[in-house]
Amino acid sequence: MLIISGTDQLKAKNEVNDNNSKYEDLNNDSGDCGKEFSSVQKKLATVSKVKKTMNILGSAVTAIKPRNDDSFIDRLNYYYSTVIIMVMSLTISAKQYVGQPIQCWVPGEFSKAWEQYAENYCFVHNTYWVRPNEEIPQDYNERINKQLIYYQWVPFIMALQAVFFYIPILFWGAINRMSGLNVPNVVRLAECAADTEEEERTKNITAICTHIEDSIRMQINHRKTASPCERVIKFGLYDGSFIRNMYIITKLLFIWNLYIQFYLMNLFLGQNSTLWGASILYDIARGKNWEYSGNFPRTAICDFNVRVLGNLQRYSIQCVLVLNMFNEKIFLFIYWWFVFVAILTTGEAVFWLINTQILSRRIVYASKHIPLSSKDERLFQKFCDSKINTDVILIFRLISMRTNDLIVSDVLQMLWSTYKTRSHLDSVSIASNIDEYTDGVKYTTIQKYSLNNLNHRYGYSRSPQTLNSPDTDSLIK
Template sequence: MLFLDKFLQGLKPQFDDDVVDRLNYYYTPMLLVIFALTLSAKQYVGQPIQCWIPAQFTGAWEQYSENYCFVQNTYFLPLTHYIPNDIQEREDREIGYYQWVPFVLGLQGILFYLPSLIWRILNWQSGVAVKGIVQMCQDVGNMNVEKRKSSVEVVAIHLRDSLRTQQQLLKRNIFGTLLRRGSFLNVLYILVKFIYLAQVLTQFVILNRFLGTSYTLWGFDILRDLAYGREWQESGHFPRVTMCDFEVRVLGNKHRHTVQCVLMINMFNEKVYLFIWWWLLIVAVATLGSLIYWIVMSFSNAQHESFVSQYLRVYNLLSDDKYGALGKFVDQFLRMDGVFLLRLIASNAGDLITTDIVYQLWQMFLQDEAAKAQTLPLPNAPASQLEEVDGLNNDKQRLT
């Protein structure tokens, strides 16, 4: 049973970002892979195409013509149109996407995962093991009450040490010249959000180019066609009946045959791609909203202090005279990346664990400030400075 539990824990995905990112790199690729495997089974196991052939064709000829027409592109003509005599005009009407649908869906899934790969590779340059910290917080949340207190303290110490290590690394790291100290993870995360948004917009272009449609807003236009009763026979999108030309040699002479085929696979392709288009639209809107949210949350000091203060109020650690210390705690102790990590912890591990971690970090901050303040005042120091030292010492004694 222990081995089974470890195995199942290994299969469980580990996240170090928000739910919109998972929608891009986890759920969407999974959905695309499921569609790709389903359509592959229909293509290579079932009968994706069936052709109506002349009576003189034998069974072997029928099998040959269907295999050839599936491999070779077919072309669409409305049933009321005559077959053009010009071979080039027939070739201009060819549709050839149906053979490549599973492979293109797999490629789209890979493209969705690439921004996440960039995030995981580059966030290590900050000196903070983002995924490890978030995972530690998730593990703490699953512990009983007795173990959780000591584990939260370990996580808080690890988080504090990681932020301190980050300050040293950014002085020697090439990214330190590009980003302000303490904002590396924030800027990188916003950049990855931009890549997610650009990537999902690129998916619309890939879809339109691949399907060869003249519609710009393909999903809206297809639904409009369905609403007004404009079927595939008129629009030409995902046609079920197509024409196929092939040549055979008989006694050294080439004979050209034209057969009519039913593309049954297109009935599934239409539903799949209609769902994918609307899914991409939902992902694009969610990604844009998430990008705007993180920009506002990441570069607003007021939002930083408001976010941290809501957890400190749980233990009644804030009063009117402590808001100056709160600003120093956020700006100098946590900095932008510290607040960013707390937001990720809250998103993935919950508010309970985040509250305990913020409490531990606040305690460490007050202890550090009290230790610093003891060496600062001189005998002729102003009364306000002496009062600040006394206040910090009182906080330290109360917390310990």
């Protein structure tokens, strides 16, 4: 019989306990590794979702392109404002969904899972702000009044703001072709004329003049048969002011969008004064801390209930709103950006209204580009009244913004030469023709194209011209 001493039994028992302890430690380590691996997987899945979202929003940003039938102030509204707000929305989204938007100070008995639950709950539900020297309100309604309801919605609100900034230019792009004047293509032809040789340049300028002449003639034909009520309903479609009217309405949409967004932003942020942007700058200049001003507070209180053994246990914990540090800078910038763009847009709307509506302003603008003699002054006034209407002067100013004044001068001189020649031809005998009228007179290339185009379209000459009239109708399409 094998006899084992008590000492040997104790050693064997200790070895078994050590092996069991090592096995338990190994299991615990495996469990911890599994938890860490699961946590890493969740973070990678979150990063992947955010990356896809940011790719979609990034594609939306790159899809926004500036137009050629606008002014710089228009681009401040629909292009730069949209892009800036979208980029800010992407920045906040990345911080909100990849990082930790909220961190809470929980009681010591909370496990890691409880802490995560508390932070998720407090982020989804609204927190409320209390000054450091104040007690937490006992009244539930008072806590509701102090709630911060905006920080979790900031990326979505900013994306919506960007969409509303782009809506007015969609209206302008859809409506400005209804008058018969294809504004984008006219400006495009002017841009091509500024970068081409003389022959191609003259051809493009002639196409612009032809398109303007055809549009004016169409308006005159419609105006003869339209009733007064129809002329009012059409917003100047038959009076040569439709494009200008739609452009002013677009400006008003930009202004309306700015003021409405300004008001809604104040409402969304819970600001009682519309001057909160100036107030924040004043607080920064005085060194006043956000803890006492309440503007975008970094800490807040969160209340939640936990059911323990059938009973509700209420907790009030303090949380750090990391996002509010970014929100303060972003919304402060947006506040002053709105003010800046609203002032410029309002001023430009008044500028366009005055300089397109008043005949004397149109005459002054046209006379800067056309050399006149004293005997042509009365005829020139008639020319401006009949040809340089509010729509045409708007197009000239847009062309000047996108190219230079030389293109505008060439177009105006061709229109003036055509109008002047037609007026003189109407005063001579019907038997006369352009060949006889222009015999022995030296004309510039622009004037020759103008006369030949006049002859080609209106049939003043019975004999073919040596300088063929260009096919301008195909260029404008």
